Amino acid sequence: MANLQPLTALGRREATTVTHGPLTVSERTDVALASVAARKGRMAALTKAAQKAGVPLPDPATHQSGAPYSAFWTAPEMWFVEAPFATHELIADLLKSALGDAASITEQTDAWVAFDLAAPDLAPLLERLCNVDYPARPTGHATRTMMEHLGVYLIKHGPDTARIYGPRSSAESLLHAIETAAHSVW
């Protein structure tokens, strides 16, 4: 029997944390992720099942926190659902049994690298990275945007905290872009 040891998106055994000036960037390896897309004409059934299972299905451009499931909108009738990896490594299977055939569910955990950004004010950093009007957006705003040619999801958890989901294979390039911008600003 194999006992495979995972690597993080940055190619290490442990999640990476880097700091520069007021900024802390933390790689998150403890998040399980799956996409949930409503089947055609099954939105009502999905809403009902999701409510029962405690899976939030927030409005467009928003993120809704919960336990164990949080979620953000990614496309019409489609969401990314987050849960703790330790308890929900098989998030796709768990959601399938909870939501039945009202949704198409696909595991996304390892398709992305997650970075949490923390600084008293993230706006000066993010204005160097993407075209999102961060200070004007409410907490809970979730959007897809581009950072140094990479398509990422940006979730505003506050003026001082945000999460970025970037393509996993470009984790190093994305971290480098964030660090470079941080050096440019601070």
Added chain:
Amino acid sequence: MIIHHPILGPRDAQEFVYLGDASLIDRPDGMTAGVEVFHDYLYNRTNPAGEHQELWYHEQGDRSWLVVTRNTVTHEITKVELARDVARSRGRTK
């Protein structure tokens, strides 16, 4: 340019990929239409100096295809719709 996405509001055109005339929605049925009809569908387009309906894909966004009504002379955008809705209104089904 700024495209006012029907769901997401104003978004920079840099996030989109342009395809072309929205008449591409009106694909003939391959089981009944022949080469001539498909040829017209694929190659014969109007090229107006003025209002033009065109397809844009929000690739760095929510992956919606949009029908954007844009003046090709002034770049003024007067209408933006989800292509899915336009397709349905034009009778497209399965």
Added chain:
Amino acid sequence: MTQSHRIDGGQIDRTKTLRFTFDGLPYLGHPGDTLASALLANGVRLMGRSFKYHRPRGPISAGSEEPNAIVELRSGGRQEPNTRATVAELYDGLTANSQNRWPSLRFDAMGINDKLSTFFAAGFYYKTFMWPKSFWEKLYEPIIRRAAGLGSVTREEDPDEYDKGFLHCDLLIIGAGPTGLMAALTAGRAGKRVILADEDFRMGGRLNAETFTIGNDQGANWAAASVAELSSMPNVRLMTRTTVVGAFDHGIYSAVERVSDHLPAPAAGKPRQVLWRIYAGRAILAGGATERPIAFENNDRPGIMMAGALRAYANRWGVKVGERVAVFTNNDDGLRTAKDLQSKGVDVVAVIDSREGGELLPGIRHLQGAEVIDSSGKLGLSSITVRQTNGRSETISVNVLGVSGGWNPNVNIHSHHRSRPVYDPNIAAFVPGKDGPPGLLVAGSAAGQMSTHAALRTGRDVAIAALELNSAPDLPQAEDAPIRISPLWYVHHGKGRAWVDQQNDVTVKDVKLAKQENFTSVEHMKRYTTLGMATDQGKTSNVIGLAIMAELTGRSIPETGTTIYRPPYTPVAMGALAGRSRGREFKPFRLTPSHHWAKEQGAIFVEVGNWLRTQWVPKAGETEWRQSVDREVLATRKSVGICDVTTLGKIDIQGTDAGAFLDKVYANTFSTLAVGKCRYGLMLREDGIVFDDGTTARMGENEYVMTTTTANAVIVFRHLEFCRQCLWPEMDVQLISTTEAWAQFSVAGPNARNLLRKIVDQDISDAAFPYMGAGNITVGGLRARLFRISFSGELAYEIAVPTRYGDALLREMLAKGAEFDPILYGTEALGVMRIEKGHVAGGELNGQSPALNMGLGKMVSKKKDSIGMVLSQREGLTIEAGYRLVGVKPVDPKGKLTAGSHFLEKGAAPVAANDGGWLTSKVYSPHLGCDIALGYLKGGDRKIGQKMRIVNLLAGLDTEVEIISPHMFDPEGERLRG
């Protein structure tokens, strides 16, 4: 050297002294100086040689419109040519050199051009260097290149970084003079998000250069107080050293912020410049106005400057340019210079006013109705010749002449969408016209509102209008002098050269020549004479040029019109446009799950799009790439090889119509595929050409996993979304990319199954997991996927695990399968094996070939409608003798092939008419012991077995070959079903 020309006052910090050099000589200046103001303070006014005639030149302005005083700043990798000394902020240790002179600025050998000026008139190059044609490249161009041009670029890499960024605001205000400041106060106090950008390092605009009062205070003090108030507002962002360079569609503006140009070198990690993309709800152009000269003979000597610039140097920088000053003006503003200089104790010898009956300043000699007709002086002005109303000429000894021909509103940004400025005879200048960029309003002198009061008033009112505000702040008291101007574009006198565009050495005579040769449209005149080109884009010269053309052609100035204004407003460094996209940071990289292992092994990587894929993995002793690749191929075919195929696009397709959807997008049928099976799929474009290919597996009743080629992953996904949303919106189908979610490895070779048996938890015997089987499995309990597919022709599987376990899976396979001597093979070996098998890839999927040409014509089902099905039957795509995929090997095994070579019949001349097709892919096959290739050959399916030639004239190749089946290795496919 002492600052011999420094006078009292100004906004410089005299408590600190800065050292700098110009052409190697040391000078002193103060913080607040520009390079030009500091040089003038040191008595240096010769700063450059002109472009064509190498005439000695000094600054004429005190701003970004400067045509003459352009220098090379810094040295080494930071050397920057064509920098305007008038806006280069002085710092301690600055080094600058003059340009376009040899051996020195004071003695320039190319000054001979000035004596030969007759030969260098407009159009000279066009007419002279036309014939003979062969002389151009060898003789003319090198000579012209050496003689012409401005600065020289460094050959070293720029060591600095450039950044970009995105800003958002309710109101962008371009220019922080009285207009911009008043607009910003109005909008800022109303709580709006405001960006106030100014190209200068000190906000205030002309208020810093004038002695006006606003309210009870000096204008400069009012500006400083306003800036202080604005900087206390969290909703206002003040951006000095920031030039808004272009207006784009829908309220997008670009601006360059010179973050570190005023420092010897940027601080660690900090950019030199930032290119901002500004999203503005509304914008106000408050860019002020630019003074223009009057052309007269020899009006280009150092010391002849704009009258307003003389005021600016005196009032803002505490500099008198010379001791004896005259002013030549056609409007009241010129008189301000005389007044201000006089009050500073400078000897104002005369005011030459082309008008009659203007104001007379006490203590200054006025010559009204007079014109300056000539000047003299070597390397600088020593006297002017004035023609009075009675026709008498008088020579006046002066070393400075201030010229004012009126002020041109800076309409540029407003005209970036091709709005044509309109001529306003009241100020004898063009003002913004209709149909400017939507959302952009203009105020102050940019709108032709020339007084300080009008600037403040329109700044406030336009801000109110732009943002629909309800309250209006009170306006402070300010001068509201009327504009009194009598247009005078050039002095009609003599045959000497009167300069219109000093940067391009264009004279009144050149404009006349353009007229004579019928280049009378302003656009033609510009191209013919070069008037208005280069770094200043004619900011001081365009209007004079077109006014002269108007006079020559008998048209009015409005009829003559202006040339088109385009971004950028002032020159932008290439570095700022490139931003971070340089060198290794040009684009992001994508790393495969096996990257870390491969790096440890010293693998060679190849860039495939953004991916870094292993190309081959050299072993000790291998000195040449082919040794490694041959070994990888032989080892795989002999036992087992592993290849990282994670880069192939993977798209999860679910929904009750998933199968029907695939039938639409693939040329062949997928709805009938059994669960747990996969199939090769061929995707066409609607025009009938092959778009992409790959295997697609049915993982469940309503669940498929599609693979795409690495290169097309993104555009296939886009296409599927188009089909789903635009063509068949009622289908129940959902899509998501899972390319990065799974680490996927191909395991190929006779021992592939034996190796995988040691890894996976399930029975994978041929019976349990037959060819083209697919399914969910486990690896030591870990969820995984297995597909029995082959690209190499060997018994092969693709195994996938969640990406984080990819590295471990690879190591596990290599370790547990050690008895089979597994190797990891790269993209080269992959290519060899697929070509040996005749599988199409990049070279064959060239976007021009229908399935028929690939030998895959039968895959296009006519029983169902699919994208491209109908047009694949077009006449042109179904020619019987059309291109067909063939295999190729040299008759002599030592014979060489190269991709891109062409097929020719034996004995046929290598001309296009005899072209039979081309080689799409070529490799060396270690099994066949020779070069082999795939190619498209006309009627190729009927030429199997024939002998032809492969010709490549560029490579000097002419090889006799045999046309063979593309299935060159194991044509019966016995190995892969084993």
